[in-house]
Amino acid sequence: MTSALALEVYTVPTQPVVRPPAPPAPPGGWTWPPNTAALVSGERDAVLVDTLVTTTEVTKLADWVEARGRSLTAIYLTHDHVDHFAGGAILLSRFPGARLVALPAVVDSIRAQLATPVVDTYWRPMFSGDIAAELAVPEPLAGGHIDLEGRELTAAAVGQSDSVHSTYLHVPELSALIVGDIAYNDVHVNIASTDHAKRLAWMDSLRAIGALRPEIVVAGHRRPDAEDTARTIPDTIAYLEDFDHVLSRKLSVADTIAWMLDRHPARMNITTLYNAAYTLAGQES
Secondary structure, three states: OOOOOEEEEEEEOOEEOOOOOOOOOOOOOOEEOOEEEEEEEOOOEEEEEOOOOOHHHHHHHHHHHHHOOOEEEEEEOOOOOHHHHOOHHHHHHHOOOOEEEEOHHHHHHHHHHHOOOHHHHHHHHHOOOOOOOOOOOOEEOHHHEEEEOOEEEEEEEEEOOOOOOEEEEEEHHHOEEEOOOOOEEOEOOOOOOOOHHHHHHHHHHHHHHHOOOOOEEEOOEEOOOOOOEOOHHHHHHHHHHHHHHHHHOOOOHHHHHHHHHHHOOOOEOHHHHHHHHHHHOOOOO
16 A cells, blocks of 8 residues: 655755864865755644754755745754754744654753853854754654554664754654764764764664665655665764774874775764864774
8 A cells, every 4th residue: 555654855965164274174175074854744744853953954954844835833852963953943933833752861961061161162164154043952752653654654863873852753654753963874984972972872772673674764864865774774884883893903193094095995074084084093992
């Protein structure tokens, strides 16, 4: 039977960002990886997953959602990184009938971040100020379920990825997982905030979502023309294993970068690799 639900992915391509002069930028300058937002639509209603980061991007995303002709009932946030939740207030103003929701640990972490100056001191300068003046805190998603025209979408926490509060949204009818930063699709993986134990835990998170045997996996960062297949899961595990291995060799930053590029020459956004290498190479015990 043909499903009455549809899944579409909106991808913002790699874009330049402003970073401090040290360490030196990679060839082509510092960039932000391509970001995604996903829309699950029924006949009348729809649920959006993640919000993008800049006001410019979010406004275009809102136009795209509006053009689908569905009533947006919920905006689900997979995790607590600003590039996935900064557009919440803008989207709520465009779609006042929608609820901005996340699992409780994600809500608490976003609220804690917004009580600090991190958005003003780190995020706004990096994106040349193009972040909404108002950033909304989501409401806790009771029971971890979102109803979409009688079909249940399930939110679940897995713990570690590049955030300790990582979750996904499961759309059983489509055999689809929308996974935020748990998996990266043909983009260099952000491991700069991890250590060996966290990388092992991240691989466990990936194996846990793989055990659901999805046919579709939508990553929060993916090459714009990439296919959203389950292959993203073992590919991300392989990347983490490779980076964990090369860090154990205690090579120089330059040699670490070269080794990873030799192993993963096609992945996008070399900035992410540079950032991880400069942060971690030669420093782990």
